[in-house]
Each structure stands twice: as structure tokens, then as C-alpha cells.
Amino acid sequence: MTLRFYDTAAAEVRDFVPLVPGKASLYYCGATVQGMPHVGHIRSAIAFDQLTRWLEYKGLRVTVVRNVTDIDDKILAKSAESFSPDFEAGPDTVREEEWWALAYRYEQAFQQAYDTLGVARPTYEPRATGHIPEMHALIQQLIVRGHAYPALDDSGDVYFDVRSWDKYGSLTRQNIDDMQGAPDADPRGKKDPRDFALWKGSKEGEPTTAGWASPWGAGRPGWHLECSAMVTKYLGTAFDIHGGGLDLRFPHHENEMAQSQAAGHGFANFWMHNGMVTYQGEKMSKSIGNTISPSEMLDLASPRVVRYYLGQAHYRSVLDYRPTSLEEAAAAVERIDGFQAKAVARFGTDFGFVAGNLGPSTEALRTFEAAMDDDLNVPRALAALHETVRAGNNALAEGDDEAGRHAMNAVMIMTTALGLNAVAAPDAGNARESAALNVLVEAQLAARAQARATKDWAASDAIRDTLKAAGVVVEDGAAGATWSLQRD
Numbered sequence: 001m002t003l004r005f006y007d008t009a010a011a012e013v014r015d016f017v018p019l020v021p022g023k024a025s026l027y028y029c030g031a032t033v034q035g036m037p038h039v040g041h042i043r044s045a046i047a048f049d050q051l052t053r054w055l056e057y058k059g060l061r062v063t064v065v066r067n068v069t070d071i072d073d074k075i076l077a078k079s080a081e082s083f084s085p086d087f088e089a090g091p092d093t094v095r096e097e098e099w100w101a102l103a104y105r106y107e108q109a110f111q112q113a114y115d116t117l118g119v120a121r122p123t124y125e126p127r128a129t130g131h132i133p134e135m136h137a138l139i140q141q142l143i144v145r146g147h148a149y150p151a152l153d154d155s156g157d158v159y160f161d162v163r164s165w166d167k168y169g170s171l172t173r174q175n176i177d178d179m180q181g182a183p184d185a186d187p188r189g190k191k192d193p194r195d196f197a198l199w200k201g202s203k204e205g206e207p208t209t210a211g212w213a214s215p216w217g218a219g220r221p222g223w224h225l226e227c228s229a230m231v232t233k234y235l236g237t238a239f240d241i242h243g244g245g246l247d248l249r250f251p252h253h254e255n256e257m258a259q260s261q262a263a264g265h266g267f268a269n270f271w272m273h274n275g276m277v278t279y280q281g282e283k284m285s286k287s288i289g290n291t292i293s294p295s296e297m298l299d300l301a302s303p304r305v306v307r308y309y310l311g312q313a314h315y316r317s318v319l320d321y322r323p324t325s326l327e328e329a330a331a332a333v334e335r336i337d338g339f340q341a342k343a344v345a346r347f348g349t350d351f352g353f354v355a356g357n358l359g360p361s362t363e364a365l366r367t368f369e370a371a372m373d374d375d376l377n378v379p380r381a382l383a384a385l386h387e388t389v390r391a392g393n394n395a396l397a398e399g400d401d402e403a404g405r406h407a408m409n410a411v412m413i414m415t416t417a418l419g420l421n422a423v424a425a426p427d428a429g430n431a432r433e434s435a436a437l438n439v440l441v442e443a444q445l446a447a448r449a450q451a452r453a454t455k456d457w458a459a460s461d462a463i464r465d466t467l468k469a470a471g472v473v474v475e476d477g478a479a480g481a482t483w484s485l486q487r488d
């Protein structure tokens with residue numbers, strides 16, 4: 001089946017043909033590092049990690065760029081509210097945390113969350129503050145082409161003239177006359193209230209470190225401009241896919257597309273957007289109190305269970321969180337791990353990992369591939385995975401080692417493509433040993449859970465003691481037992 005993705009700009013599923021044969025280029029919006037990552041950030045990262053893995057599975061060499069917005073109005077505001085110890089003045093004295101220190105601190109929190117949940121690091125992750133010259137060049141290009149202008153007052157701002165670009169609104173299929181300017185935007189100095197800032201002149205009271213010299217005066221870049229400058233530097237003026245959360249379509253991506261195409265760039269061939277995460281059918285809101293953070297999820301379940309949950313729905317659909325969601329995801333992961341553990345016990349860790357040697361599991365893999373080729377239909381792909389697990393368990397129970405081995409091969413291929421494999425491929429070196437350890441320990445924990453369910457406390461304690469003697473620490477929680485290696 002031809003690889004097909006939904007293109008937001010075209011409002012339809014289209015055949016995906018890379019601009020450069022054998023290669024694929026992907027840019028997706030990363031974090032504005034003003035606070036801790038929320039579940040929407042992580043769902044987006046997992047969705048585009050699944051996309052990257054599938055493009056690689058199809059034999060493409062993928063270049064991935066994910067930006068970090070490390071200068072922004074919200075970052076400056078949070079910095080003014082944030083305090084940290086001033087050790088020079090004494091341990092009881094606090095001072096305002098510098099905006100760049102706050103941004104870096106939260107950037108590290110995002111990176112830790114990505115790493116924990118198995119989101120592969122991008123080819124490059126540029127920061128906005130490292131690309132000011134490229135932004136100046138893009139602004140100047142837009143001014144020369146008649147699509148941008150310095151503010152009509154003395155603010156030092158530079159704006160994009162939305163009425164100068166007749167395609168403005170095409171990404172989200174809006175008429176410019178039906179749009180309203182941003183409710184918190186200052187209309188002074190603009191030709192039209194809908195014009196957006198490419199460059200923001202420094203304001204009184206802002207840190208001098210948050211401003212850069214420019215032909216229009218000291219200031220900092222507008223949010224939308226940052227992405228256009230960075231993606232062009234690393235992927236060129238035309239690239240395959242631009243991604244991000246559904247909430248970024250307007251105004252962020254609409255403005256990105258307008259300013260880039262107005263500068264003469266072909267820009268993105270596909271626009272892909274992932275859906276939001278809700279809480280029992282309602283939008284998550286801190287004011288209502290119906291939120292759950294990635295760290296809270298990780299307190300309740302293992303990273304693979306959290307990744308399974310956040311990646312199990314179709315990327316364009318709404319993902320609804322309920323109190324039982326992680327338990328259901330844990331049960332699904334346990335079924336996969338249980339089969340892999342039995343296969344490890346039967347065959348060791350040498351499965352003859354050959355994609356073309358799947359016997360009766362070939363049809364299941366074809367179903368899996370067809371689902372992923374069809375706009376990354378992960379729910380259908382997971383159904384094929386679980387059917388293969390069921391068939392593999394039956395084969396092992398019936399003593400059909402050949403069918404069991406074929407099923408294990410197929411499960412490894414599928415889980416690797418989804419970033420859920422607990423057993424690495426044979427050439428994965430130390431990672432393979434670590435994954436095999438994970439499967440074996442999970443099998444012991446499954447046996448312990450069964451013993452606890454039947455109130456066989458002696459057997460349960462014996463398993464725990466055996467794992468402890470091997471340096472494995474077991475902790476019981478609401479979503480079941482988790483484990484870690486004992487630290488020296």
C-alpha cells in the first residue's frame with residue numbers, strides 16, 4: 001500500500017512522496033520552555049516519534065528538527081515570578097531567576113520526559129536564541145518583498161502585513177475579514193490589528209539580556225518568525241513535513257506558512273497535526289483541577305505503559321484520559337510482555353530476527369503495515385499486534401515452536417516500529433541485554449502478581465526476595481508493581 005498521510009492544508013489524505021528520493025525531512029514544534037511539560041506536549045512528541053520510526057521502517061533516511069522556544073513573553077513573565085536561592089547573599093536570601101536560567105531548567109525537564117518515554121532525540125534541536133541573524137535576514141527579505149514593515153510608531157517592532165499576502169488564512173481555511181486580532185495584542189503601530197509581530201522592540205523594565213541589536217532597534221524575535229528561520233536553515237526552503245499539536249494551527253502555523261511563502265519559500269509539503277488530550281471528556285484545565293501531568297502518570301505506571309497509553313489512539317483523534325486508562329494500558333503491555341517472556345524462556349534470546357521469516361504471522365504483519373501506511377492508523381496496528389500475541393501464546397501452549405518463533409519475530413518487528421519493544425534486535429549490544437532483563441523481571445512480577453491474587457503470600461515474598469538478592473528493587477503502587485536496579 002502507498003504511504004499516505006492527512007495534510008491539514010489540503011484537508012485530505014494524500015500520497016506521501018518525499019521531495020528527495022530515499023530521504024524524508026520533518027520539523028515539528030517543540031516546547032516553549034516556560035514551565036514543566038504537560039501531557040499534550042508529550043503526546044505530540046510521541047506521535048511524531050511514531051511517524052519518524054515508520055518513515056525509517058519504510059527505508060527512508062529521516063532528518064528530524066524539533067525547536068526549543070527559549071525566549072518568549074511568557075518566559076520573561078515567569079522569570080519575574082520565579083525565585084531561587086542567592087547563595088552569595090546567604091542561604092535565606094532569594095533573587096529573581098534569570099529568564100535564560102529558567103528556560104534552560106525547563107528545557108532539561110522536557111528532555112528528561114522525552115528520554116524516559118522513549119522519544120528518540122531529533123537530528124538537531126535548535127534554540128531560538130541561537131538563530132537571531134537568520135531571523136534578521138528573513139525579516140529584511142519580507143520588507144524588501146513588501147510583506148513586512150517597521151511599526152508606525154517608535155516602538156522598534158516590525159510587523160507582517162497580512163493583507164499583502166492573498167493566501168493568508170489558507171491553512172485553516174479562514175477569510176481574513178472574519179478574523180480578529182489577538183485579544184492581548186497591542187494594536188499601536190500596526191496597519192491592521194491582525195498584523196503580527198516579526199520583531200518586538202525592547203520594552204521598559206525588560207532585562208537587557210532579553211534584547212538583541214537589530215536594524216530596527218534592540219529587541220527579540222516574534223514567536224512565529226523563530227520557526228520559519230530555524231526550519232529553513234536546517235531543512236531548506238522546501239521540506240516534507242511540518243508537524244505540531246492541533247492547537248498550533250492558528251495563529252502559529254498559519255503565520256509561519258504565510259511569512260515563509262511570502263518570502264518565496266515552498267515551505268512544508270505536508271502539514272500534520274496531532275489531537276488533544278482530554279480528561280473524562282472535558283478539556284484539561286488547572287483552574288478546574290482536571291489535569292494529569294506526565295510525571296504524575298509515571299508515578300502510576302512504567303514508562304512503557306505511559307507511552308503505550310499516549311500513543312495508542314490515532315494521532316489525529318482526541319485522546320481521553322480516565323482514572324482507569326493506565327490500568328488498561330498496563331494490562332495490554334503485560335499481555336505483550338507475557339508472551340515475550342514465555343518466548344525468551346522457550347527459545348532464549350536468539351529468535352532468528354528475520355523480517356521475511358514469519359510463516360503464518362506474515363499476514364498479521366501485512367495488516368500491521370497496511371494500517372501504519374494508512375495515515376499512521378495505530379489502533380488498527382495494535383489490533384494486529386495483539387492478535388499476533390494471542391496466536392503466539394496458542395502456538396507455545398500447543399508446542400508449535402516454529403509458529404511461536406515466527407510470532408515472536410513479528411511481535412518484535414511491530415513493537416520496534418512503535419517504540420514499545422522490550423527485547424532489542426540481536427545486534428543491539430548492551431541495549432539487547434537490558435531489554436532481555438526487563439522481560440525476565442516483568443515475567444517474575446507477573447508470577448508474583450498471580451501469587452498475590454491467590455493470596456499465596458509465601459510465593460509472593462519469595463519472588464520479591466529473589467529479585468532483591470539480584471539487585472532488583474520492587475515497589476508496589478496503585479497501577480501494580482514497578483522495578484528498578486538497586487543503586488550502589
